[in-house]
Amino acid sequence: MIRRGWPALALALGLWMGPAMAQDVLEKRVFEGGAYQTRGGATIGNLRIGYQTMGRLNAEGTNAILICHFFSGNSHAFGRLSANGPAGYWDAIIGPGKPIDTDRYFVVSADTLVNVNVPDSATVTTGPASINPDTGRPYALTFPVVSMRDFVESQKRLLDSLGVKRLAMVAGPSNGGLQSIEWAAAYPGFIERVMPVIAADIDAWMQGxxxxxxxxxxxxxxxxxxxxxxxxxxxxxxxxxxxxxxxxxxxxxxxxxxxxxxxxxxxxxxxxxxxxxxxxxxxxxxxxxxxxxxxxxxxxxxMVRANQLFLNEYPSFAAALSGGPARWLVVSAPTDRVFLAEGVREMVETLKGTGKQVETAELAGPLGHLNGVAAMAPVGDRIRAFLAQ
Amino acid sequence: MIRRGWPALALALGLWMGPAMAQDVLEKRVFEGGAYQTRGGATIGNLRIGYQTMGRLNAEGTNAILICHFFSGNSHAFGRLSANGPAGYWDAIIGPGKPIDTDRYFVVSADTLVNVNVPDSATVTTGPASINPDTGRPYALTFPVVSMRDFVESQKRLLDSLGVKRLAMVAGPSNGGLQSIEWAAAYPGFIERVMPVIAADIDAWMQGxxxxxxxxxxxxxxxxxxxxxxxxxxxxxxxxxxxxxxxxxxxxxxxxxxxxxxxxxxxxxxxxxxxxxxxxxxxxxxxxxxxxxxxxxxxxxxMVRANQLFLNEYPSFAAALSGGPARWLVVSAPTDRVFLAEGVREMVETLKGTGKQVETAELAGPLGHLNGVAAMAPVGDRIRAFLAQ
Incomplete structure (x- = not known):
């Protein structure tokens, strides 16, 4: 999954690659998912989403971790996509020897459906700016509504295609945290751990x-x-x-x-x-x-609508998560003005009420909500311990 | 200041008016302030603002209380402007025998400059929708920028015209709390007590x-x-x-x-x-x-700009209030999403740092910021005690 800077030469010379690994360049790939029926019952002719991986899937397909991105993000959660390009948004906690250790785990991250970064050539998505194969023109508002659950379903197809049989963890910040929770509700037996970061239930307040x-x-x-x-x-x-x-x-x-x-x-x-x-x-x-x-x-x-449709197939948050995975690490920022501390507390209580083992960690820093994207390093040890359980 | 429902008949019959006082109708009046030079140096040809009062000013002119209104409000803080009309927004705490007792105090409230309620015939203001006497047409964006201090100056002219020599208290919610603080900074010797409600410093975050x-x-x-x-x-x-x-x-x-x-x-x-x-x-x-x-x-x-220009003539909040009145009652709502609890705490600490006697009271209820408009009754006794000091 890793395209190295000068792999042929290095292998030929038998060079030790240690520090030079930091220069490794990841390949952004495209998953062609074929025809996809949305949860709302519409059909998308050809589902395409971009993704990237790091680490190696074990033979049983059980050491995978899925990272879901925030509202304005894409799959670039870790590594570099070009030699001098920027690192992914969670690179501080994902990589060889890092808390989400790619020497042990096969880490996957995908672009969502209806991803906002359409003009970015490194983002591959299917949404209203895509060409409708029936007309040869962009869908615009004829693109079907998709929900957070549709994000999960498209990623499930990707993981199936990669041979993933179980997720050691699903995690992500903000919209990525919502996807993680939606994953836990949809595929409880498939997931061992859930780490929603700067996320909580989408109530009417957040819909507004x-x-x-x-x-x-x-x-x-x-x-x-x-x-x-x-x-x-x-x-x-x-x-x-x-x-x-x-x-x-x-x-x-x-x-x-x-x-x-x-x-x-x-x-x-x-x-x-x-x-x-x-x-x-x-x-x-x-x-x-x-x-x-x-x-x-x-x-x-x-993207707004997909967020508003968080857990929309369930009567309540508690009902959605009643059968979900047992182990949760809920990471929040007390100064988050999007997902308020009160909402995070309610979610933690609800999860505990359904019998989950729930740990919590808080993020410091002046960035409020964005601490969950840019200031994750201090909770690295908590994540490492959570994965070791 | 009170126009009674059927005063002539009642007086003629010598009827006891007690309970019927609840039917008293207040008169909305207009203050004609003449030419006004803004703090920014522009001139407004004829300053007009609406106001209402309740209670009676004493001979010394020292028992007045000024109530300043919120962003979308007007002078209607107390009483009724028609027999079957609604009560003012703080009617729960202002009136005969109430915490702000109009049997003891002469209570005044005025429409601000650039008041937003232009189509409301009960609101009288001077702003961009007013006719520019020089052109005979509405000012629109040729109206000069006015600041929170200009709100204070226009109200000071009104109070002078009414014979007020000292304010026992200046108070108000939100934008009204900001006006109260601006008053305290501008006229420290004129004011005995300040009660800002659901308000704090306008920092860059709030300007944004x-x-x-x-x-x-x-x-x-x-x-x-x-x-x-x-x-x-x-x-x-x-x-x-x-x-x-x-x-x-x-x-x-x-x-x-x-x-x-x-x-x-x-x-x-x-x-x-x-x-x-x-x-x-x-x-x-x-x-x-x-x-x-x-x-x-x-x-x-x-109105947005006037709020952004809160205390704009001072280098800092602390500098603005260093010489202000000594007694403060800061009323806040912990679930206020406009003026955050952290900002209120900072303001209280700053006031204490300048030697003020500062009491605090917190508002409960599901309304967040609006608790400071609609849920003031529970702090009525605190206000009564504050005024008795």
């Missing part, structure tokens, strides 16, 4: 916030009811940027924002001109505009 | 959220850079509704939202149709659309 996130897209005239693909049309980048702005701020915390307290950019005078900006607004504008250029508005809407 | 609140307005094509007043033009009601939706959700809490958990309105199927809605979304859509019809989009933008 997800709606707030997406609302700017629908307001942008360029959105045109989703029909913005094709020559001569402009993508709704202003609306999409405003949507990302909400996510960007929501996923951080006031401690992070303190660096912009009372800041005013050069040339701006918000106390006198209504159109002028404060420093925090300028930062958000720039960050959101950049994110809009590398993502797709319709996919954002479908 | 205020920007998120207003962003949908700017995305609505009908907004037209603020030039939507006048015949043949449509107000940006869709954008304004989305703005109110954010405020509406942000000002509540997940406990409130539980009533909509897993709810789907009749005829809706969000698991199959991307345009369909969950119950919480439908509720938010309806509430926000209704609020948009009774408010003005440009005024929303100016």
């Amino acid at each position: 916030w997800l709606d707030v996130w997406e609302a700017p897209i629908r307001l942008d005239p360029n959105w045109a009811e989703g029909n913005y693909y094709g020559q001569g049309r402009e993508a709704p980048l202003r609306g999409l940027a405003e949507a990302w702005k909400i996510v960007t701020l929501h996923a951080r915390d006031r401690l992070w924002a303190k660096q912009y307290d009372r800041g005013v950019p050069e040339g701006q005078d918000p106390a006198r001109r209504i159109g002028d900006r404060f420093a925090i607004e300028r930062w958000l504008d720039d960050a959101a505009a950049a994110r809009a250029r590398t993502s797709d508005a319709n996919s954002f809407l479908y | 959220w205020l920007d998120v609140w207003e962003a949908p307005i700017r995305l609505d094509p009908n907004w037209a850079e603020g030039n939507y007043y006048g015949q043949g033009r449509e107000a940006p009601l869709r954008g304004l509704a989305e703005a109110w939706k954010i405020v509406t959700l942000h000002a509540r809490d997940r406990l409130w939202a539980k009533q909509y958990d897993r709810g789907v309105p009749e005829g809706q199927d969000p698991a199959r149709r991307i345009g369909d809605r969950f119950a919480i979304e439908r509720w938010l859509d309806d509430a926000a659309a209704a609020r948009a019809r009774t408010s003005d989009a440009n005024s929303f933008l100016y």
Whole structure:
């Protein structure tokens, strides 16, 4: 699964590869899943999702770990996809000798359906920007609604194709934590451990916030009811940027924002001109505009819906998890403004109420929700111990 | 200040008026402040704000209490403006014999500048929807930026006109709490007590959220850079509704939202149709659309800016309050998602650091931030004791 920097030469010379392993480049692959029927009953002609792996699957197919990505992420949770490219978002805890040790485990991560990173060539997904084979044109809003359970089903097909018979753990941050829980509900016998990070039940409060996130897209005239693909049309980048702005701020915390307290950019005078900006607004504008250029508005809407449909096939969170795997490590950030501490506490109590062994770990740092993506190293030992149980 | 239901007849018959006092109707009055120079240096030709009072000012002018309103509110904090109309938002704690006792205190509340409730005939304000006397047309975005301090200055003129020489207390929820703090900073010798409710410093985090609140307005094509007043033009009601939706959700809490958990309105199927809605979304859509019809989009933008400019004339919160009044009662809601508990704690510590006597009280209830508007009755005795000190 690993494409090495200069493997032929190294093997020929019998060189010791130790430190040079850090230069290993992972291959991003594509899973062709064929026709797929969604949980809502619609058919997608050809299911394609990207994925990456590290480590080696044992003969029994039982040492696999699945990592699920966050709302705006993709399969790049670990390793590098090019020699000088960035490391994956959880690279601090995944790799040879790391807490999720790829010398022992076969680690898989896949792009979700309706992934937002459509313009990124390293992301492979099937969603509203994909070509509908029946028409030869992008689906746009004719793409069927998919749920968190559909994310699980598409990944289950991938794991089956790889020969995985059991998951030692399913884990992920935020939307990835929700996928982990949905996995635990759908395939309890297939999974030994669950580690949802910065995630909890999607209640009406969160359904409402997800709606707030997406609302700017629908307001942008360029959105045109989703029909913005094709020559001569402009993508709704202003609306999409405003949507990302909400996510960007929501996923951080006031401690992070303190660096912009009372800041005013050069040339701006918000106390006198209504159109002028404060420093925090300028930062958000720039960050959101950049994110809009590398993502797709319709996919954002479908991703929101998939999140709103978390555990939608069950009458309650408790009912969904009643028969799930026994061992849980729930990792949360007390300053998370998306999945509030109260919601995490409720989830932990509910899991304990269904007889699970539940450990908890808390993430420090100024980033709020994003501590679960960028600040995982300090809980590495907890993860190592959890996997050793 | 009180216009009674049938005063002439009652007085003529010498009837005992006790219980019938509950039927008293307050008069909404208009303060004509003349030309006003903003803190930013611009001039507003004729300053007009609405106000209401209850109780009687003593001969020394020292028994007055000023109540400042929240972001979307107006002067209607107490009493009724018509015989069968609703009571003011803090009527539970303001009135004869109530914690803020109008048998002892002369209570005043005024509409702010740039008040959002422009279509409401009971709200009188000066803002972007007002007619510019120089042009005979609405100011729109030519209206000067006003700050929280400008709110204070306009109210100071009103109090001067009423003969008020000292405030026994200045208080209010949310934006009203910010005004109270700004008052304390601007006129320390004029004020004995300060009671900010569900309010704390406006840091960069909150400046960012205020920007998120207003962003949908700017995305609505009908907004037209603020030039939507006048015949043949449509107000940006869709954008304004989305703005109110954010405020509406942000000002509540997940406990409130539980009533909509897993709810789907009749005829809706969000698991199959991307345009369909969950119950919480439908509720938010309806509430926000209704609020948009009774408010003005440009005024929303100016109100956001006034909040972002909280204490903008001081280098820091501590510096602003170093010389302020000594007695504070800080009332907060632990489940407030707008002004977070951490921010309130910081403010209390800062106030104590400047030598203030600071008491705190916490509000319970499922409404989050809105507990500071709708659930004040349980802290009534604390307010009574605070005023008795």
